[in-house]
Amino acid sequence: MDTQAKQIVFEQLQQLLHDRIIDNETIRNEHGVGFSYHACTPPDYVVYPSSTEEISEIVKICATHQISIIPFGAGTSVEGHILALKGGVCIDLRLMNQMLEINQADMYATIQPGVTRNQLDEALQGSGFFFPIGPGVNATLGGMASTRASGTNAVRYGTMKENVLSLEVVLANGQIIRTGSKAKKSSAGYDLTHLFVGAEGTLGVITELTIKLHSYPQAIYAAVCSFPTVEAAVNTAIQTIQKGIPMAKIELLDAQMMTAINCYSALSYAEVPTLFLEFHGSQTELEEQITQVEAIAHSFDANEFIWEKDEAARIKLWRARTDAAPASVALRKDGQLMSTDVCVPISRLAKCITETQKDIQETDIYAPILGHVGDGNFHLTIVIDPNDPEEFEKAKALNKRLVKRALAMEGTCTGEHGIGIGKLSYMTLEHGKAIHTMWAIKQALDPLNLMNPGKLLPSLD
C-alpha cells in the first residue's frame, strides 16, 4: 500500500484501538508464516480487536483505503493461509476468546473465534459434553471453521462442516451478519454458514460461532494394532467402514512414522504399519464393535490388539499420535515440515497409499505417512532441508504427483488442511469451471478483493 494511505490507516486504527495496534517487526513476522513451509510474508500491522463492532470498524477503515485484511487465529495453518501477500492489516483474534454460552439442553456452545481447542476442552470438562473436532494442534475454533478442519474423530462425528450451527461474520464492507439459527435444521434460504466455513477468511471475518456439542460416551476404549503391510492395515480400515461400524477414530501410521513416534515419545511399538483405534459407546456396544473389528483385522493377518482401557494410558497413546508431526521433524536436524494431505473415496485408499509409498521411496524423500483412514484421508509429513533447493523441488514434485493421483481417483487435493497458497495450483484441476462460480461469489461479497487476497482462489489470468 502507498505510504500515505498506510499512515492514515495506522492513525485511524490507533484512534480506535489505542495500544492494540502493533507495527513492531518481531510481532509482524510472527504473523507472517504460521506452520507453512512458505517464506514469511508479514503484514504491515497487527491489530487486536476485542469486539465484533471493532472488527467492523477495522474492516471499514481498511476498505476505505483499499487495504488488505488477514484474519489470524493461532497461526497453525499449514498451507500459507495467513501470509500477507499484499501487506495490509492482520486481525489477531486472541482477545476474542470468550466462551459466551454453553447450552447443555440444546447441546451447543456459542464462542468467540479466538477460543482455542484446549480452552474449549477445559470449559467442557465435567459437563458431560465434548466437541469432537481436533486438528492435532491447539488451533482456534475460528481458524478451524475457516479451513473446514477435521481430525481423528471426523470418521464418526463429522468435520467442522457438520459441527457449526451458525456464525456471526463481518463482511468486506464492514456489515455484521448472522447465518443460520440455533435450530438443528432449517430450509430457510441459502446456506451461508457452509459458505463461510472453509472460505479461509476470503469472504469475511468470522466473529462468533455456535458449534454442536456431543454427549460424552459412556465408555471409551483405545487400541493399537500392527500389520504385516500397509495394505493390510488400510484394508482393515476400509472393511470396518464398509460394514458400518461406528469407529470414533481409525488412524494409520506407516512404519517410518512409528519409528518417529517411538523416538520422540520414548515408546517401543513395533515399527511396522499400525492402526490406532478408538471405540465410543456403551459397554455392550463396545464389545460388539471390538469383536467385529478384531475379526476383520485378523483376516488381514494383524497382530494382537494392545488395549488401553484406562484414561491415562489412552491419553498417552493419543499424545504419541498427536505428536506425529513434531516427531517426524525431530528426526531430521533443522528439518522443515512440509505437511500435505489428500482424501479419496475409501475403496481407492489402499491403492493411493501404496502407490504413494512407492513414489516416496523412489523420490528418496523423508515423508512418513499418517492417515485418518476411515475417511479416506491421509497426510505426508514431508521433512526437508530448507537450505537444499533441489530437495525442496523434489518434495514439491512429490506433492504434486500425490495430488494428481488423488484427483485421478475422484478425490480432493486436500481433505482438511485447506488451500491457502500451497494448493492453489490444483484448484482448477479439481473444480474445472466451478472455479468461475467461486470467483463470482468472491467478487459479489468482496468486490475490492481485500479479504485475505491471494488465498483459496487461483488467479484466472
Place this chain on the structure above:
Amino acid sequence: MDTQAKQIVFEQLQQLLHDRIIDNETIRNEHGVGFSYHACTPPDYVVYPSSTEEISEIVKICATHQISIIPFGAGTSVEGHILALKGGVCIDLRLMNQMLEINQADMYATIQPGVTRNQLDEALQGSGFFFPIGPGVNATLGGMASTRASGTNAVRYGTMKENVLSLEVVLANGQIIRTGSKAKKSSAGYDLTHLFVGAEGTLGVITELTIKLHSYPQAIYAAVCSFPTVEAAVNTAIQTIQKGIPMAKIELLDAQMMTAINCYSALSYAEVPTLFLEFHGSQTELEEQITQVEAIAHSFDANEFIWEKDEAARIKLWRARTDAAPASVALRKDGQLMSTDVCVPISRLAKCITETQKDIQETDIYAPILGHVGDGNFHLTIVIDPNDPEEFEKAKALNKRLVKRALAMEGTCTGEHGIGIGKLSYMTLEHGKAIHTMWAIKQALDPLNLMNPGKLLPSLD
C-alpha cells in the same frame, strides 16, 4: 414475456426437443401449483429434457430471450416453489430418472434428479444399503435437494444437507459445473454443494446428484407410545435426545392427528398425544436403547409401548404416519391442505408446541400437529375451506404467529419445507442483513433473475 419472444423460444425449443415441449393447458396447469395452497400459476411451456446438455441448451435459449426457468421434479412441494410467477419454461425432469451408479464400496449413489424416493428405495432393495431421507411423499431427489428436505430419519441420519456429496448443476448462463468430489471430506474451496442444496432452483438446475448411502441396520424395532399430555410426549423426546440415544425416528402426533389417522387407516390407537418411535442397530444396541427410552417415557407417565418388531407390522405403522397429511385432509370434505412447519432448539419445543396448540384452539382452525420432535421440528397440517376467505385469513394469521413464536425462540421459519413463496415474508425477520448477502450471491450467479424468480428471496423494495 412478449408474444414474439415467446414464439421464437417455442420454435427454438421445439427444434431442440421435438415433441418434448408442451403448451397444452392441462399439462401447464398440472405444473403450476404442486401441493401448495396457492393459486395455480402455470408456465408458458413445459419441456422434458433427457440430458444435462439439453438442459444447458434450454437455459441458453431462455437466457437469450430473458425468459424464466422453473425446475420441476414431482410437484410435491408445499410452499409454492413451482409457481411460474413470471410465466416462462418449466423444466420437468421426469425423463432424467436414471440410477447412474450404485457404489457399494464407497457407499454412494450417483443419480439423475428425476429419480424418485420410491424408485431409489427399489433400486437399493437387497443391496444392504439405504438412503435415509424421506419427506413423506414420493418426491424426486433433485427436488429434495433443492428444498433441503429431511423427514422422519433426519434425527439420526441428517437431512439432505448432510447426505449430498456432490452435484452437477446447469447455471443461469448454461454453463455446466460439478461441485464437490467423491471423497468423504474436502477443504478445497467454497462449499458450492451446500449452496445449491436448499437454493430451490434459484441459482441453477441440479442435473445430477451423488448421495450418501447408509448400511441397512442389523435390526429395526418400531413402537407406539401414548401420553397423558402433549407436553409429556415432547419432554420424553427432549430427554431422549439430550441423553444422546441415537433414535432413528421419534415422531409426535397430537390427539387430533391420531383421530385423523385412525379414521383414514382404519386403526384403533388411543386418540391422545402419541410418539411413534423407531430404533436401529444391533440386537444388543436396541435392547439398551429401548430400556433407556422406556424409562424416560414412564417418568412422564406414558402408557405401555406397543411394539412392532416384524417388517409388515412396522410398514403398516409407518404407512399410517406417512398418510397423516391426506388423513387430515380427508376429515374435511373438499378441504384444502395448508401445510406449514417450523423448527426450534429442542429445549424450547414443549413450550412452542403447547402455546401453538392453545393458539389453534383459540383460533378455531382445524390443524392437527405432527412433529419430527427429535429435531425440534413440527408441522401444522392446517385444513381449510378454500371457499371461505375469512377462514383462509385466520389460517394465515395462525401460521404467522407460529413462525414468529419459533423465531422468538431462536428457531427457523421452516425446518424442511422451504421458503417458496409461502414463507417469503419471514425471510428478513429471520435473517436480517444476511438477506443482502443472499441477494448478492443470487445476482452474481443469476444476474437476469431468470432461475425460478420470485422464490426464496423477498423483494427488497
